Amino acid sequence: MITKVHGKHGDAAIEAKGIIKRFKSGRGYVEVLKNVDFDARHGDLTMVMGPSGSGKSTLIAALSGLLRPDEGTVAALDQPNLWKLSSGKIDKFRLDHCGFIFQGFNLFPSLSALQQVTTVLKYQGLTPDAAKARAKLALEEVGLGHRLHQRPAALSGGEKQRVAIARALAKDPQILFADEPTSALDGENGQVVIRLLRRAATEHGAAVICVTHDPRLEAWADRVIHIEDGVIIDDQRRSPDPEALLNSALAPH
Numbered sequence: 001m002i003t004k005v006h007g008k009h010g011d012a013a014i015e016a017k018g019i020i021k022r023f024k025s026g027r028g029y030v031e032v033l034k035n036v037d038f039d040a041r042h043g044d045l046t047m048v049m050g051p052s053g054s055g056k057s058t059l060i061a062a063l064s065g066l067l068r069p070d071e072g073t074v075a076a077l078d079q080p081n082l083w084k085l086s087s088g089k090i091d092k093f094r095l096d097h098c099g100f101i102f103q104g105f106n107l108f109p110s111l112s113a114l115q116q117v118t119t120v121l122k123y124q125g126l127t128p129d130a131a132k133a134r135a136k137l138a139l140e141e142v143g144l145g146h147r148l149h150q151r152p153a154a155l156s157g158g159e160k161q162r163v164a165i166a167r168a169l170a171k172d173p174q175i176l177f178a179d180e181p182t183s184a185l186d187g188e189n190g191q192v193v194i195r196l197l198r199r200a201a202t203e204h205g206a207a208v209i210c211v212t213h214d215p216r217l218e219a220w221a222d223r224v225i226h227i228e229d230g231v232i233i234d235d236q237r238r239s240p241d242p243e244a245l246l247n248s249a250l251a252p253h
């Protein structure tokens, strides 16, 4: 284990109130998030589900400081309102505390798996040696200790996503945002990714917020939030399937 446990399980990591986001459409505006309240807790795998176009990615972007909402506040960790910070401070907050995993992996084509992870850590201020050591551990943790020097072109889709996860987890993020992390993966690789997300919550105490259409993820979630047409229509806390928790111990180390 390379990370410390964040917050106390159950403590709020993020709390958004009254989020409204509109986009220009023709001469008018379309309201994509309609007064959304949202929170996520340390140690929880929180799933956000909903039909295409319901506003899931827009919500993640507003929560993570990527897209300024028109109205509303986002309290995150020790920041009472992320959107009151300067854009430089928001970028720094994201760099220091948030991890991101996207459907398209977002890897640099010319960098090896090890370099993908060390680059981010160097941005965070680690020395090259410390960054390399930590990146190696993070890649070993996702089962890629034997693929450190491969570039993305030589990796399978599942391996690429594991590099992206290692890159996100190596930073020791308190909040981990995942947007459709399994949709480009087959069943087996999807399972590996799900287990890694579960572990990030259970063992690292991260607040994991995962947007997905993938019903397989539901068994692993502590909380399932449904959004439709920019409104949260359902918010259920559930016990993750014990089998799912048990199996997370089988994820690659």
Ligand SMILES: Nc1ncnc2c1ncn2[C@@H]1O[C@H](COP(=O)(O)OP(=O)(O)OP(=O)(O)O)[C@@H](O)[C@H]1O
Residues within 6 Å of the ligand: 023, 024, 032, 050, 051, 052, 053, 054, 055, 056, 057, 058, 059
């Ligand atoms: N930059 C933008 N400009 C204009 N409209 C946008 C923009 N970004 C998103 N939208 C619109 O906002 C709505 C919500 O988009 P969003 O990507 O949040 O949905 P989603 O639930 O994540 O969908 P999907 O599951 O297909 O990814 C959609 O109708 C989309 O077309």
